[in-house]
Amino acid sequence: MTRGDREVRHLARCAACRETAPTLGGALRAAPVAPLSARERARVWAAVRSGMGAPRGLGLDALLPRLRGLARRRPALAWAAAVAATVTLVLAPLHVGRERRVFSQAELNAQTTVEHVDAAPSASVLLLETPNQRLSIIWVIEELP
Amino acid sequence: MTHRAALALGLVLAAGLAPAAAPAQPRTVGFSAQAIEASNPTPPGRSDIDPALLGELKATFQFTRYRALGTARGSAEIGRTWSASFAGAGLTLEVTPKSVDGGTITVEARLVRGGSPVVASTLRIASGGKVLLGGPTIAGGRILVVLTAR
Numbered sequence: 215m216t217r218g219d220r221e222v223r224h225l226a227r228c229a230a231c232r233e234t235a236p237t238l239g240g241a242l243r244a245a246p247v248a249p250l251s252a253r254e255r256a257r258v259w260a261a262v263r264s265g266m267g268a269p270r271g272l273g274l275d276a277l278l279p280r281l282r283g284l285a286r287r288r289p290a291l292a293w294a295a296a297v298a299a300t301v302t303l304v305l306a307p308l309h310v311g312r313e314r315r316v317f318s319q320a321e322l323n324a325q326t327t328v329e330h331v332d333a334a335p336s337a338s339v340l341l342l343e344t345p346n347q348r349l350s351i352i353w354v355i356e357e358l359p
Numbered sequence: 360m361t362h363r364a365a366l367a368l369g370l371v372l373a374a375g376l377a378p379a380a381a382p383a384q385p386r387t388v389g390f391s392a393q394a395i396e397a398s399n400p401t402p403p404g405r406s407d408i409d410p411a412l413l414g415e416l417k418a419t420f421q422f423t424r425y426r427a428l429g430t431a432r433g434s435a436e437i438g439r440t441w442s443a444s445f446a447g448a449g450l451t452l453e454v455t456p457k458s459v460d461g462g463t464i465t466v467e468a469r470l471v472r473g474g475s476p477v478v479a480s481t482l483r484i485a486s487g488g489k490v491l492l493g494g495p496t497i498a499g500g501r502i503l504v505v506l507t508a509r
Contacts, residue, residue, distance in 0.1 A: 317487070319411075325463070325485035332479045339478060340494075344415035347489075349505075351419065354470070354478045354494035 324348040387436050388456040388464055391507045392443045394428035397493070398500025412505070422500065445504075448497040449473070452504055462486045464508045470495060484508045 225232055250258065285292035317325075328350055333339045342351040395408055397416070403423040406413050416425055431443035431452075440455045453469045462485055469479040470492055477495050484490060486509045493503030 317485070319487075319489070322485045322488035326488040326490055327483045328480060328490070329465075329483055330481040332476070334475065334477055337477060342419060344419050346418070347411065347415050349412075349415055349489055349491055350482075351491040351493065352478060352480055354492075356477065356495060 320347045323350065326350055328352060385459055387434050388459065388466070389432070389434040389509050390441055390443075390454050391430055391432045392452050392454075393430040393505040393507075394445045394448070395493075395503040395505065396426045396428050396448075396497065396499050396501070397422040397424070397503055398426070399423050400499075416503070424500075425503075426499075428502075445502065448495070448502045450477070450495060450497070450502060452492070452506070454506065454508075456508070457481075466508060468492060468506060470504070482506075 225235060328341055331339050331341070331352055333354055334356070336357045338355045338357075340351075340353040340355065342353055343349065344351065393408075395416075397420060398404075399422055404426070406425040408416075408425045408427050413425055416422070428445065428447065433441045433443065435441035435454065435456055437456050437458065440453050442451055442453045444451045449472055451471045453471055455467045457465045457467060459465075464484050464486060466482050466484060467479065468482055468490070470477045472495065478492060480492070482490050484506075487507065489505055489507050491503055491505050493501060495502050
């Protein structure tokens with residue numbers, strides 16, 4: 215319950231306050247108020263100036279209400295952001311996983327293929343592969359003249 | 360804006376948020392070519408190549424000694440040729456990268472002796488993968504060239 219709510223409930227029950235309340239504000243305004251001294255005035259204005267010069271909050275607390283307002287006014291934009299976030303969250307781990315995969319030498323060798331070989335007319339060619347490291351070998355056997 | 364338009368906008372935004380999904384393919388390919396002499400000396404000498412590779416070669420061939428002759432390193436742009444000469448063997452390795460597709464490099468590799476190709480091949484090498492070209496006779500035995508592309 216807020217302070218305002220409490221005051222309303224109290225006024226509903228308290229006849230004395232109901233009678234006083236309408237005149238209270240006028241009485242306060244009519245009461246003489248001493249003017250501020252030069253020192254007090256300087257302190258007030260200094261506080262106002264520092265408040266005006268302070269940077270406006272750009273943190274999450276300031277940003278979230280604005281985003282909520284934007285999402286209410288333009289729900290399609292909220293959907294677009296949600297789709298973008300989802301797609302990025304799904305794709306990013308796949309990409310990072312692909313980039314950081316470290317292949318062994320045998321795996322790298324196994325992915326290596328010999329597409330085409332031509333040898334001199336006086337030579338023969340054998341294509342071999344080593345048993346463990348899967349190293350492709352192009353072995354040329356030259357006929358001696 | 361309809362839900363369909365929102366979906367399209369979301370997909371466009373997601374594509375923009377994942378710029379690394381389609382990285383530009385490199386235009387230059389690095390190569391290394393390790394020359395090895397395989398022979399059967401009497402008495403059998405000591406091999407001085409990488410033990411893992413030595414085990415693979417011993418499981419495939421019957422040479423008793425594998426001696427490292429040296430390693431040449433270099434790079435070439437797509438369509439340009441990088442060559443390494445093995446002076447003692449009278450052979451030159453010529454490698455031309457033709458394309459790079461993801462992690463796979465397509466190259467044309469030739470072993471040339473006296474200007475004439477002994478063998479010419481088209482290879483698809485996984486980046487970091489190796490291929491061995493060998494067999495030509497040299498003074499001490501046979502030459503093997505382990506080609507790596509990345």
